[in-house]
Amino acid sequence: DQQVKQNSPSLSVQEGRISILNCDYTNSMFDYFLWYKKYPAEGPTFLISISSIKDKNEDGRFTVFLNKSAKHLSLHIVPSQPGDSAVYFCAASGSRGNTPLVFGKGTRLSVIA
Amino acid sequence: KAGVTQTPRYLIKTRGQQVTLSCSPISGHRSVSWYQQTPGQGLQFLFEYFSETQRNKGNFPGRFSGRQFSNSRSEMNVSTLELGDSALYLCASSTTSGLNTGELFFGEGSRLTVL
Numbered sequence: 621d622q623q624v625k626q627n628s629p630s631l632s633v634q635e636g637r638i639s640i641l642n643c644d645y646t647n648s649m650f651d652y653f654l655w656y657k658k659y660p661a662e663g664p665t666f667l668i669s670i671s672s673i674k675d676k677n678e679d680g681r682f683t684v685f686l687n688k689s690a691k692h693l694s695l696h697i698v699p700s701q702p703g704d705s706a707v708y709f710c711a712a713s714g715s716r717g718n719t720p721l722v723f724g725k726g727t728r729l730s731v732i733a
Numbered sequence: 734k735a736g737v738t739q740t741p742r743y744l745i746k747t748r749g750q751q752v753t754l755s756c757s758p759i760s761g762h763r764s765v766s767w768y769q770q771t772p773g774q775g776l777q778f779l780f781e782y783f784s785e786t787q788r789n790k791g792n793f794p795g796r797f798s799g800r801q802f803s804n805s806r807s808e809m810n811v812s813t814l815e816l817g818d819s820a821l822y823l824c825a826s827s828t829t830s831g832l833n834t835g836e837l838f839f840g841e842g843s844r845l846t847v848l
Contacts, residue, residue: 626775654836656839661841662841663737663823663825663839663840663841663842664776664823664837664839665839666836666837666838669836709775709776711776719789720766720778720781720789720791721778721837722778723768723775723776723777723778724775725773725774725775726775726776
């Protein structure tokens with residue numbers, strides 16, 4: 621049973637346009653969400669996070685939106701740059717317990733110049 | 734500040750053998766967790782150690798084990814290797830236990846190939 625789902629294995633976007641990566645979760649106990657970015661031959665690196673008390677968190681070109689009722693979050697990258705080409709992992713955890721991060725399977729983003 | 738260091742980076746083993754992977758966390762980080770990444774399954778949690786104690790364990794068979802030393806360095810061991818154990822094994826460190834507090838710092842991983 622996959623608790624965190626990234627249903628799009630890949631996404632291709634033109635440079636300068638918006639990239640939208642989606643993530644759905646099933647566990648209603650999750651209340652903290654993170655996005656990680658992974659380049660080939662490197663470990664994942666933290667990108668941005670959001671707590672369930674918020675519905676939006678912004679950091680430069682990156683914005684994460686959370687819709688708790690739909691159990692859905694999305695990562696927006698505006699404008700997209702070729703250096704953003706990587707695999708993006710959505711992760712979730714429950715802050716009320718000592719629980720590990722649960723990751724989605726990842727979405728490979730390709731930004732075309 | 735040095736990042737998370739994993740050794741070896743690449744290794745090839747045959748079925749039935751055992752393997753030990755090593756992880757040195759960021760200085761000052763006391764929590765170390767291990768994840769297995771495969772193309773079909775994404776990142777799957779193996780276990781977490783904090784102050785030499787296993788705090789969390791994922792849904793993996795007993796062939797997968799780990800430990801943490803007093804200097805926070807960690808090792809994971811896989812015995813009786815199977816073809817399906819071929820994967821990238823990622824170690825991550827953080828300042829506190831309870832991975833729910835957020836940011837994990839990952840190493841580059843150890844890529845294991847089982848023939």
